[in-house]
Amino acid sequence: xxxxxxxxxxxxxxxxxxxxxxxxxxxxxxxxxxxxxxxxxxxxxxxxxxxxxxxxxxxxxxxxxxxxxxxxxxxxxxxxxxxxxxxxxxxxxxxxxxxxxxxxxxxxxxxxxxxxxxxxxxxxxxxxxxxxxxxxxxxxxxxxxxxxxxxxxxxxxxxxxxxxxxxxxxxxxxxxxxxxxxxxxxxxxxxxxxxxxxxxxxxxxxxxxxxxxxxxxxxxxxxxxxxxxxxxxxxxxxxxxxxxxxxxxxxxxxxxxxxxxxxxxxxxxxxxxxx
Amino acid sequence: xxxxxxxxxxxxxxxxxxxxxxxxxxxxxxxxxxxxxxxxxxxxxxxxxxxxxxxxxxxxxxxxxxxxxxxxxxxxxxxxxxxxxxxxxxxxxxxxxxxxxxxxxxxxxxxxxxxxxxxxxxxxxxxxxxxxxxxxxxxxxxxxxxxxxxxxxxxxxxxxxxxxxxxxxxxxxxxxxxxxxxxxxxxxxxxxxxxxxxxxxxxxxxxxxxxxxxxxxxxxxxxxxxxxxxxxxxxxxxxxxxxxxxxxxxxxxxxxxxxxxxxxxxxxxxxxxxxxxxxxxxxxxxxxxxxxxxxxxxxxxxxxxxxxxxxxxxxxxxxxxxxxxxxxxxxxxxxxxxxxxxxxxxxxxxxxxxxxxxxxxxxxxxxxxxxxxxxxxxxxxxxxxxxxxxxxxxxxxxxxxxxxxxxxxxxxxxxxxxxxxxxxxxxxxxxxxxxxxxxxxxxxxxxxxxxxxxxxxxx
Numbered sequence: 001x002x003x004x005x006x007x008x009x010x011x012x013x014x015x016x017x018x019x020x021x022x023x024x025x026x027x028x029x030x031x032x033x034x035x036x037x038x039x040x041x042x043x044x045x046x047x048x049x050x051x052x053x054x055x056x057x058x059x060x061x062x063x064x065x066x067x068x069x070x071x072x073x074x075x076x077x078x079x080x081x082x083x084x085x086x087x088x089x090x091x092x093x094x095x096x097x098x099x100x101x102x103x104x105x106x107x108x109x110x111x112x113x114x115x116x117x118x119x120x121x122x123x124x125x126x127x128x129x130x131x132x133x134x135x136x137x138x139x140x141x142x143x144x145x146x147x148x149x150x151x152x153x154x155x156x157x158x159x160x161x162x163x164x165x166x167x168x169x170x171x172x173x174x175x176x177x178x179x180x181x182x183x184x185x186x187x188x189x190x191x192x193x194x195x196x197x198x199x200x201x202x203x204x205x206x207x208x209x210x211x212x213x214x215x216x217x218x219x220x221x222x223x224x225x226x227x228x229x230x231x232x233x234x235x236x237x238x239x240x241x242x243x244x245x246x247x248x249x250x251x252x253x254x255x256x257x258x259x260x261x262x263x264x265x266x267x268x269x270x271x272x273x274x275x
Numbered sequence: 276x277x278x279x280x281x282x283x284x285x286x287x288x289x290x291x292x293x294x295x296x297x298x299x300x301x302x303x304x305x306x307x308x309x310x311x312x313x314x315x316x317x318x319x320x321x322x323x324x325x326x327x328x329x330x331x332x333x334x335x336x337x338x339x340x341x342x343x344x345x346x347x348x349x350x351x352x353x354x355x356x357x358x359x360x361x362x363x364x365x366x367x368x369x370x371x372x373x374x375x376x377x378x379x380x381x382x383x384x385x386x387x388x389x390x391x392x393x394x395x396x397x398x399x400x401x402x403x404x405x406x407x408x409x410x411x412x413x414x415x416x417x418x419x420x421x422x423x424x425x426x427x428x429x430x431x432x433x434x435x436x437x438x439x440x441x442x443x444x445x446x447x448x449x450x451x452x453x454x455x456x457x458x459x460x461x462x463x464x465x466x467x468x469x470x471x472x473x474x475x476x477x478x479x480x481x482x483x484x485x486x487x488x489x490x491x492x493x494x495x496x497x498x499x500x501x502x503x504x505x506x507x508x509x510x511x512x513x514x515x516x517x518x519x520x521x522x523x524x525x526x527x528x529x530x531x532x533x534x535x536x537x538x539x540x541x542x543x544x545x546x547x548x549x550x551x552x553x554x555x556x557x558x559x560x561x562x563x564x565x566x567x568x569x570x571x572x573x574x575x576x577x578x579x580x581x582x583x584x585x586x587x588x589x590x591x592x593x594x595x596x597x598x599x600x601x602x603x604x605x606x607x608x609x610x611x612x613x614x615x616x617x618x619x620x621x622x623x624x625x626x627x628x629x630x631x632x633x634x635x636x637x638x639x640x641x642x643x644x645x646x647x648x649x650x651x652x653x654x655x656x657x658x659x660x661x662x663x664x665x666x667x668x669x670x671x672x673x674x675x676x677x678x679x680x681x682x683x684x685x686x687x688x689x690x691x692x693x694x695x696x697x698x699x700x701x702x703x704x705x706x707x708x709x710x711x712x713x714x715x716x717x718x719x720x721x722x723x724x725x726x727x728x729x730x731x732x733x734x
Contacts, residue, residue, distance in 0.1 A: 167363035170330050173350040174357045175377035175428065185376075189367045 044242035056243035065227065065244060072224040076206035079145040083202045087153035095161035109151045117148050121215050128216065136218030144212040152201040160194030192266035200259040204252055224248055281306040281431065281464055282327060287336035289322055296322040298488045309458050309465045311475040314485035320468045324434050327466060328357050356425035357434040362417050364409040370420050371405030377428040395423040415446045432464045451477055472512050476500060484508050505618055506688055509551040516593055517688055520550040528617060531590040533567055535610055539617035549618045554595040556614030565607020574602050590690060623704045625668065629661040631728065638728065641699060643677050646723035659728045667725035668705035676718025682711045
């Protein structure tokens with residue numbers, strides 16, 4: 001009896017070993033491509049000519065650089081607001097349609113995402129150059145960002161709206177709310193988790209974007225991503241580039257903390273509410 | 276309650292994509308009454324409630340409230356509030372804000388809202404729960420919040436869609452009493468949807484029994500229990516013995532070969548009828564001084580009484596009694612005259628459109644040929660009406676039959692079962708000796724001399 005038990009235990013622990021083995025490739029990947037580059041960046045950001053120094057960080061916080069950061073944040077905010085203003089109604093309409101129609105229409109938003117975004121941005125460059133005079137302006141950069149990030153706003157909002165129980169809408173109508181009030185007091189608050197994750201998925205990538213501004217802004221609109229790119233590639237100054245990256249990283253972490261907090265207060269499990 | 280008709284449904288029909296949910300409904304609801312829509316699932320009771328609430332519009336007919344047609348008035352303009360089946364309480368609001376929702380929309384001032392909401396929470400025994408969120412409440416508490424949220428708007432009519440369905444038995448019983456008390460205290464008209472006949476009998480002033488989108492009977496609980504209009508109502512409301520009989524003359528009915536005295540009249544002489552006898556109305560007496568006796572085939576203790584099946588040769592009576600009898604014992608049964616309720620026989624015939632082929636001695640039904648006598652006088656390809664009595668439809672294994680379908684319903688009628696078989700678009704009615712599972716595949720066959728063909732007058 002005892003022996004067979006022991007055998008069983010050995011078998012179980014053997015199984016557990018085997019399962020954790022599946023995580024190894026990921027751990028190797030993380031170490032090679034996430035942790036080590038991070039450590040390298042931290043190392044370069046805090047070292048200078050042969051020793052530890054805060055000189056790099058101090059330089060990175062210089063007004064010229066901070067202004068680029070603020071510019072990037074401003075553009076990212078514009079992009080997010082545009083995506084939200086345009087994406088919410090689209091998601092709402094899609095959610096009210098017949099499932100088959102909505103599936104067909106959402107293909108139009110999803111299929112372009114299967115193409116590399118650089119390709120799409122090049123296409124915009126050609127189109128804007130041929131048919132408008134806004135190429136190489138901030139407007140063109142904004143348009144490119146809006147276009148590239150829109151699906152990331154629509155999809156999470158659409159997902160929350162489609163899961164919204166119709167009986168809430170009926171209940172609001174039953175209690176005297178007309179369709180507009182029902183939307184404001186019931187549909188919108190209940191779709192906030194989708195809105196928050198949409199904002200996260202648009203705002204954070206927008207602040208770090210760089211290729212779009214290079215292609216459509218023609219170097220006139222300098223974003224923080226471009227600045228880092230320039231330091232690393234053009235000036236070959238790894239210390240300065242790393243210091244800028246650390247600043248951006250801190251900013252992204254701060255924004256994500258805010259988003260997580262917003263997500264918690266809007267999700268029903270936590271019993272939070274918007275008003 | 277007064278006699279004023281608060282809501283009136285006039286010839287209302289509703290279909291969902293070809294499926295009839297309600298068919299030509301006429302019904303009035305009196306001001307201040309507790310009316311229950313009762314029926315099995317799919318009978319149209321919830322559709323009727325949603326029509327009154329305004330969530331759906333009727334295809335045909337009028338819905339009047341206070342004499343005004345409201346069929347196309349959106350829900351938010353109706354003085355009607357609903358307690359939803361799964362409550363539909365807003366998860367992003369706390370209990371207070373849920374209850375205050377309707378008042379805020381009407382633009383009531385803060386003090387009034389506070390006063391009314393607190394009073395309503397007290398009424399439903401949830402004082403001090405205002406700050407809680409919905410998911411922190413038990414099912415029974417959520418249910419009471421849903422009632423408070425609807426009642427605080429002082430509606431003329433409160434609609435309740437199986438509101439106790441999610442609660443356990445004990446809580447359900449308590450809530451039944453509470454709801455009834457609340458309705459009497461407030462004097463608001465309640466329209467209550469349920470499939471639970473006991474719930475309907477306990478709470479209602481009026482019960483509307485429905486089946487397949489058609490009202491079967493409207494009456495007080497005593498009426499529908501004691502005087503069911505047809506076998507379906509008798510079978511659905513409580514347990515009963517339903518058996519065919521012959522009304523020999525006024526006050527005399529023959530059931531299962533025995534003549535009984537009864538209290539019904541006006542059916543004519545020797546009329547075929549259906550008789551209902553409630554199990555608790557039959558007395559078990561010593562066999563030697565009884566006119567009818569039989570053998571006890573089963574005894575089941577039900578808590579307050581025993582349920583006894585007595586086989587009297589040809590019919591097995593279900594009897595509820597507090598006296599214990601032994602299985603296998605021979606007992607006499609006695610049925611007092613006022614325990615027998617006589618119903619007009621619901622004579623059902625299968626009527627189908629068909630095409631005549633007199634040369635082949637056949638008709639075409641649903642694209643299949645059936646041998647058929649009596650086609651003299653019809654031309655080839657004439658449109659005819661074929662009538663087949665349910666008793667003439669033979670149920671056979673599907674592989675042996677021209678036509679087959681799935682069993683849609685099976686109801687015991689005392690001596691036999693009435694089986695509804697869905698064959699494509701049409702339903703066939705047939706009789707069977709044994710119970711058939713719903714959904715079972717069964718073949719239908721009809722002898723050639725049993726199809727009665729007549730000219731199709733609809734042409």
